[in-house]
Amino acid sequence: MDKLGVSCVINVAPELPDTPLSSDKNIVYLRINAQDRSQVDLSQHFDEVADLVEEVRLSGGCTLIHCVAGVSRSASLCLAYLMKHSGMSLREAYKHVQSIRPQVRPNSGFFQQLRQYELQLRGTNSVEMVYFASLDKEIPDILEPEYRAMEDFYQRYRSALKRR
Structure with a gap:
């Protein structure tokens, strides 16, 4: 993580222990206790995470968002960030993230929440x-x-x- 310049870690995996971090670095750490289940309200964290990632980016830092498999929870938070701070539609954000990590697959509940977030941000839905x-x-x-x-x-x- 030092090589990549990670200055913020967002752990979205309550089933994992805290991410081991270098003690000599002042790394921002956020733990979100959200299971990968359709009925979990991940959307309550969209703005908080998106704004934190953007703040870190603007200060020259780099953020690692992780869950267990990097497929649903962390991908959903990355999509929310791209919609809010890069002005992408959900469809554009998904295609972008999938081009980098082809196995991303937010569960249907998270996709529904991302659709609601897109509607809130853009007034329209690009994914049905x-x-x-x-x-x-x-x-x-x-x-x-x-x-x-x-x-x-x-x-x-x-x-x-x-x-x-």
Whole structure:
């Protein structure tokens, strides 16, 4: 972290211990106790985290936001930051983050909260929720092609098993 110049760490993983930090550096540390569950209100932290990351950036620092897998919670907070301080739509922010970390996949509840945040910030939504029958739930339209590809794969797999 010293090599990368990390001066702020945001830990969004209550299941992990505090992030070990260098004792000789004055690193800002924020711990957010939020589980990766659709019903968790992560949106209550969007402004606090986005503003902290921007403050650190403006002072020449660098922020590490982490959870357990870097897929849902930390990605959601990064998306909120990009929407608030980079002026990106949710769709643009998601595409940007996914180009850097392809496995990002905020859970549906977090996506709904990000949609609400985008509506609050921009007055419009760039991502819609669509019903996906095989999951019996709504998913963000931006993820639909990936879910369709997975569904096709599983259908072919099940068909192959039946032929055996």
